[in-house]
Amino acid sequence: MAVVIKSSRELELMRRAGRSTAVVLKKLSESVKPGMKTSQLDEIANEEARMLGGRPTFKGYQGFPASLCVSINNEIVHGIPGERVIQEGDIVSLDFGLEIDGFQGDTAVTVAVGAVSPEVTRLIDVTRDSLQAGIDAARHGNRIGDVSAAIQEYVETRGFSVIREYTGHGIGRDMHEDPQIPNFGRAGTGLVLKKGMTIAIEPMVTNGRWLTRVGNDRWVVYTADGSLAAHFEHTIAICDGQAEILTAV
Numbered sequence: 187m188a189v190v191i192k193s194s195r196e197l198e199l200m201r202r203a204g205r206s207t208a209v210v211l212k213k214l215s216e217s218v219k220p221g222m223k224t225s226q227l228d229e230i231a232n233e234e235a236r237m238l239g240g241r242p243t244f245k246g247y248q249g250f251p252a253s254l255c256v257s258i259n260n261e262i263v264h265g266i267p268g269e270r271v272i273q274e275g276d277i278v279s280l281d282f283g284l285e286i287d288g289f290q291g292d293t294a295v296t297v298a299v300g301a302v303s304p305e306v307t308r309l310i311d312v313t314r315d316s317l318q319a320g321i322d323a324a325r326h327g328n329r330i331g332d333v334s335a336a337i338q339e340y341v342e343t344r345g346f347s348v349i350r351e352y353t354g355h356g357i358g359r360d361m362h363e364d365p366q367i368p369n370f371g372r373a374g375t376g377l378v379l380k381k382g383m384t385i386a387i388e389p390m391v392t393n394g395r396w397l398t399r400v401g402n403d404r405w406v407v408y409t410a411d412g413s414l415a416a417h418f419e420h421t422i423a424i425c426d427g428q429a430e431i432l433t434a435v
């Protein structure tokens with residue numbers, strides 16, 4: 187299904203879903219501690235979603251077994267929460283999606299657990315800021331390629347690599363709608379963005395090379411060279427000027 191231009195009522199529902207998704211992610215990011223099992227984060231996600239009256243979208247999506255993706259260090263995305271214990275010095279990417287009243291929110295953040303090196307802090311900062319660079323380019327009349335190129339340029343000029351095999355996406359009644367929003371590309375190409383479209387932009391960035399491999403569980407995606415990866419995501423609504431971030435708290 188392709189992303190459609192939302193009515194004001196639909197945008198209001200997207201705001202509600204987005205805000206609730208962001209509330210859960212904030213709670214999760216504040217809960218990450220050394221010694222904790224990643225399954226405990228999944229439990230928190232379920233409990234928070236229940237209290238907000240939402241349905242965690244990832245659960246059962248193409249058979250995904252949990253409500254939350256927890257991807258640590260050299261894991262980029264789609265890590266399945268379980269018995270793994272979070273350690274001091276890990277970087278933990280949390281990706282969460284929630285459906286409320288038929289509309290979706292999707293958002294991700296990477297947090298450092300305790301002290302990490304300045305290089306690792308910089309990886310996280312550049313990934314977060316590249317998301318903002320993409321959002322700044324996501325305006326009515328611009329093209330998808332403008333968003334992609336803005337992210338790629340921001341990341342690569344700072345010495346990091348963007349993951350190319352996984353992308354952002356349209357979002358609305360479905361979590362994943364066309365078009366894809368790659369984190370690399372050429373300005374001036376691709377679909378023209380229009381006011382009222384809602385999309386999820388999600389740069390994944392590594393301090394090594396961008397090639398990936400999928401783990402034995404057929405879900406978790408690793409950097410092929412074992413380098414670290416960070417991931418940030420917001421669901422946004424296209425406006426005449428600056429886009430509205432729907433997954434802000």
Ligand code: MG
Nearest residue numbers: 292386388419
């Ligand atoms: Mg997403």
